[in-house]
Amino acid sequence: MSLSDSWDVLVLGLVLGSLYAVIAIGYTLVYGVLQLLNFAHSEVFMAGGFGGVIALTIVEPAVDPSGMQSAVYVLLGICAGAILGGTIAFGLEKAAYRPLRRRNAPRLVFLITAIGASFFLYNLAGKLFGRYPIAMPTMYENKTVFTVFGTRVSITQLIIVGAALVMLAAVDVIVNRTKLGSGIRAVAQDPEVASLMGVDIDKVVSRTFVLGGLLGGVAGFLFGTNLQVEYTMGFLPGITAFAAAVLGGIGNVRGAVLGGLLLGVVEAFTVEIWSDAWRYVGAFAVLVLVLMFRPTGLLGERVGRAA
Amino acid sequence: MSTNLDKDALPQPGDAATDGPTPLLELRDLHVYYGAIEALKGVSLTVPHGQVVALLGANGAGKSTTLKAASGMLRPRTGDVLLRGERVDGIKSHELVRFGIGHVPEGRRVFARMTILENLKMGAYRLRRPDPTDLERVFTLFPVLAERRKQIAGTLSGGEQQMLAIGRALMGKPDLLLLDEPSMGLAPLIVQQIFEILREINEQGTTLLLVEQNASQALRLADYGYVLETGAVVMSDQADALLSDPRVRAAYLGEAVE
Structure with a gap:
């Protein structure tokens, strides 16, 4: 592999990793406030993909869109993905998890419920939209925008990384600088005392799901950009992003970003060096190795600080 | 530890304090359960505006449970919690803080x-x-x-x-500060310092309900005191009266009964 090939692969990995990072934040925030592994988050991601397809199918993009039109289509897709992702996440918490919290159900019940909700949601999508891939309407011509060190960066890659950066920055501000963020961090550390400070735990939990859902939904749309969406599309990216959250130290937002980028890059290099069949082997081998030596993940000692 | 307190000779819970204006906090006949275990068996007490009330008793007597019932962390099965004469039991703790209750939990929990x-x-x-x-x-x-x-x-x-x-x-900005064992596990000098600050906080106008195992410190700060045993009030009196009561001295201040 030549040096310029390595650059290509690195860019590929970082683009993929930035998506994993955005999805991983959804897992890590929910884990922070509820100690819940929300496996249904992969279906929130899937819903975002369908949200984008539905919205764009309704507006029917022009055949040869101007730059302005393309930008509008992309923004529309992002908004639709966010709205559907946020709505599914909101409903999921209300319908599936809140009743369990009311009854003080054991952890295992939450986990089984999460898996059940995941099955329910992706099969529902399969029933509603068909069990076959659906192409994302073309929003722009995916040409090379610029070249760094001989590596061509495409519009799609630019959009994905740009949107991911904006979302990651927004989450960082929300978690560390806003009232909702201080509520999230307080609930993550000690829910009982947080409520003594006047924090409405139900409200914070619900909004945490919505925040994670907005991000997951946008990631779903971005993932489907210039590709296709399918009712099962959530599974592998979801599991990988979950692994990224664990790798970074679950409960820790910056850890999720680090874990996501790392797994994206490892995945890209694994595919390049061996073959596509090895795609997930490399990333998960890294996960296992890191957890053997750092069971709390890379930044795992700061769980609850969520920063 | 002696638990041989003579219940008949006691004043009725809180009757010295209930005369006069509506107290800031009043607990009436609280019964609180943890599952099938009855942790509070009819606790009544009053905390008048501006005062310091101490709640004494051994481990497991129900002191913390009483505080938790007052701040909405626990819901009593029966009995009333009244704040400025209004019933607030059943209101969740995150809403109850708006009524001006501050709860410093056991073990600090920063x-x-x-x-x-x-x-x-x-x-x-x-x-x-x-x-x-x-x-x-x-x-x-x-x-x-x-x-x-x-x-x-x-x-x-x-x-x-x-x-x-x-x-x-x-x-x-609490009007009523509930303190659960602020002296727990601290060196005597620090305890003294904290109690001096609590006095200052009270003098600035905040009412205190203080749970303590350190009875002598608590009673020296308090205006009024209640003694809890196995989920019920067994004694209550002015703080200085409790401080000089031989039964309290024997049970909670480690002195031999004369």
Whole structure:
């Protein structure tokens, strides 16, 4: 592999990793406030993909869109993905998890419920939209925008990384600088005392799901950009992003970003060096190795600080 | 420990304090259960405006449970919690703080991974617009917190964490401060310091309901005291009367019965 090939692969990995990072934040925030592994988050991601397809199918993009039109289509897709992702996440918490919290159900019940909700949601999508891939309407011509060190960066890659950066920055501000963020961090550390400070735990939990859902939904749309969406599309990216959250130290937002980028890059290099069949082997081998030596993940000692 | 207290000779719970205006806090015949276990078997007490009321008793007597019932952390099965004469039992703790209750929980429970300043800001979470003079007030009461405002709370000593827990509760502008064993596990000198600050807080107009195993410290600060045993009030009187009562001295101050 030549040096310029390595650059290509690195860019590929970082683009993929930035998506994993955005999805991983959804897992890590929910884990922070509820100690819940929300496996249904992969279906929130899937819903975002369908949200984008539905919205764009309704507006029917022009055949040869101007730059302005393309930008509008992309923004529309992002908004639709966010709205559907946020709505599914909101409903999921209300319908599936809140009743369990009311009854003080054991952890295992939450986990089984999460898996059940995941099955329910992706099969529902399969029933509603068909069990076959659906192409994302073309929003722009995916040409090379610029070249760094001989590596061509495409519009799609630019959009994905740009949107991911904006979302990651927004989450960082929300978690560390806003009232909702201080509520999230307080609930993550000690829910009982947080409520003594006047924090409405139900409200914070619900909004945490919505925040994670907005991000997951946008990631779903971005993932489907210039590709296709399918009712099962959530599974592998979801599991990988979950692994990224664990790798970074679950409960820790910056850890999720680090874990996501790392797994994206490892995945890209694994595919390049061996073959596509090895795609997930490399990333998960890294996960296992890191957890053997750092069971709390890379930044795992700061769980609850969520920063 | 002697539990041989003569119940017949006691005044009825709270009757010295119920005369006069509506008390700030009144608990009436509280029964609280943990599952099938009855932790409080009909506790009644009153906390008048501006006073310091001490709640004494051994481990497991129900002191913390009483505080938790008062701040909405636990829901009594029967009995009333009245705040300024209004029933508030059944209101959840995050809503009850708006009624002016601050609860400093047992074991301090500061947010260990937040800084001192972040902890104090959490204390003002309920307020739409935090009052900067509250922060100044806390820093004046506890200068050590001002010096270390950027320090992570988990790295503070036990005494400093206790100060932070009290300061955090004050940030919510409570009229009534519930304190659960503020002296627990602290060196005598620190305990003294904390009790002096509690006196100051009371003199500034905050009413205190204080749970303590350190009976002599608590009674020297308090106006009125209640003694709990196995979930029921067995004694209540003016603090100085309790302090000189031979039964209290024998049971809670480690003196031999004369």
